[in-house]
Amino acid sequence: MMMTQKRDDILAAAQRLVSQHGFHGTSMSMIAAEAGVGAGTIYNYFPSKDDLMRALFMMIKQDFMQKVMAGVSPDAPLQESFGLMWANIIHYYLDFPDQITFAQQFHHSPYFDRACEEMMNTLLAPLVVPFEKAMSAGVIRPLPLPVLETFTLDVATSLARRHIKGEIILDDTLINLTAALCWSTLSPDSTRK
Amino acid sequence: MMMTQKRDDILAAAQRLVSQHGFHGTSMSMIAAEAGVGAGTIYNYFPSKDDLMRALFMMIKQDFMQKVMAGVSPDAPLQESFGLMWANIIHYYLDFPDQITFAQQFHHSPYFDRACEEMMNTLLAPLVVPFEKAMSAGVIRPLPLPVLETFTLDVATSLARRHIKGEIILDDTLINLTAALCWSTLSPDSTRK
């Protein structure tokens, strides 16, 4: 159906504008104009601005997950998958800086409520499962899941943000180095002297 | 003069409200009411909403720095200082959850411009210097400064946020564990097999 086309146009327009001007710098009329639709049309697809934003966030996260898992074999050893996923994450951010800007803004705003939280957890599950297995198997250090996420996802995000801001240059060498650093944090013997 | 009192009331009110409702959910009238002053009074102390927000951010960061360095001796070995600073950071966030909420919102909003960036760097300098020395001395692994900050400050911030959201409980055990994990990332031999 064509119904989906307009919806996508609106989401794409919103993403472009919000990453440039922020949530509150982006009005519904701006989105409508950028998407090439009437102002009222948006409300045929999204009940409110908040809903549009939430939908956009989810869309981005879904896309993110898909690209992060690209090429990852469920049977490969975690250390190997980890390196691949790490590179995927970083490249995603570098390829789509708008997305990270939007996602960060959204994530630290009052838009991000319990419902978002839960949907995100559901979405992240495929990423998390292999780590849980690895913990059970003693391949990586047993850690509370949120701590694990901090030392992996959050670190990658932080690095990407600093790259986008121009503080560092994430070339292959630095990507590999940081991947190795993170992995070492997870491996069971890392704090040995 | 009491001039300072009203200014502080306004800053405190702004902090409380923004951490709850976000920047754009917090109107100047709300701040005035919460601070117990007239709407126009705010403008005797801050030229605009933006300036008020920036001033608040800076104040928080200054306070943060002071509390993080509490008890840290410049002559102590870095590993020892590191543990102390780590605990200080975590405790600061746990003691003042409003601050971290506000600071994160601000940091990822369009309010945060070049000028803020630079003031922050100036402010963070005392924290950074010992690490640079340690790198030169080979005590810790040589890393670009932003990478170092990611693996220390940003990780601590992320952990604290997850504590505040209820995902984990940062008791002394977990604080020590995470400190050790971070430190191991920095130490020169951590990626050895």
Next chain:
Amino acid sequence: MMMTQKRDDILAAAQRLVSQHGFHGTSMSMIAAEAGVGAGTIYNYFPSKDDLMRALFMMIKQDFMQKVMAGVSPDAPLQESFGLMWANIIHYYLDFPDQITFAQQFHHSPYFDRACEEMMNTLLAPLVVPFEKAMSAGVIRPLPLPVLETFTLDVATSLARRHIKGEIILDDTLINLTAALCWSTLSPDSTRK
């Protein structure tokens, strides 16, 4: 479409209110209420209060010009046209006192900028051309154009204002007398003893 109706209502309301209360005594909400539209509606037609005022001024001046030139034949001798135009000007002011009040307020306010100036000159051109021709032909005394305008337009305006204020009564006799006085000022032999 009815689009034009609302625009006109707004202009008419603005004109009435400003001639009574002055620019700054006339708020946008007052105009909206008087025009019977929502406060925001004005901004669908005019980007700002300034623009609304400028548009109104231009509209009035255009209307003025049209009415002043009514019945004036381009081929008639200037002295004859002059009498007609003079009567037209005076009658315009007497018929539309709001307009003159508004125009005078506007003209002596900071709203009146270079751009207004130039648009006015363009507008006045048809009025001015016959005088320039008459000067070349020696029918009237050669004078700098602004001086000519002073002795014609500005004098008529001043007389009309004094009528509106009740200082004089501009009946046909006085209109004819003043026209004759002005014309005598322009004719080449007027200062002869």
Next chain:
Amino acid sequence: MMMTQKRDDILAAAQRLVSQHGFHGTSMSMIAAEAGVGAGTIYNYFPSKDDLMRALFMMIKQDFMQKVMAGVSPDAPLQESFGLMWANIIHYYLDFPDQITFAQQFHHSPYFDRACEEMMNTLLAPLVVPFEKAMSAGVIRPLPLPVLETFTLDVATSLARRHIKGEIILDDTLINLTAALCWSTLSPDSTRK
């Protein structure tokens, strides 16, 4: 008394600022700052902003009258006095362009009420009396007083304004020419063919 000094400072400051920024572009605090007094102090001398503006207008008009009559002998023939007064008026405006700007703004604003009107008439009396006498004596054409004012004062004001705006240059030649033109309008035989 020193009381007068501060009052004068305030009036002078107001005049400077209003001629630059207009009435509503000039706030009481601006005036206070420019005058070097506290914001509240103004209210010891003037009950309100409106009163201050009115007082300023009157002061200017008084000064104007004094300078216009400078060197005018009550016994001299009117034609001679007229030339002198004409030059005085023009020179006053050229010497004090701020005043004309302010006075025009004020005169066409709602600040200018009946009371102002009457005070102005009282003030202008010395200027008017000689003309009335000359009319009785048949030296000049009998005209309603407001018409006379239009053809003299208002014309001079208009010329001065056009000079200030750069449309013409009022050198001695043009001053004398325009004086002669105006005088001819007043003299009893001017409309003869």
Next chain:
DNA sequence: GATGAATGAGAATTCATTCAT
């Protein structure tokens, strides 16, 4: 008299949302 911090009513303007077409 002098001060200037405090006030709060009021201004221009924005924008999410509605609804008649």
Next chain:
DNA sequence: AATGAATGAATTCTCATTCAT
């Protein structure tokens, strides 16, 4: 479904005026 003109509540900010010192 699509439109976009209309709405009006809400926002930031200004400023004449007051009053405790």
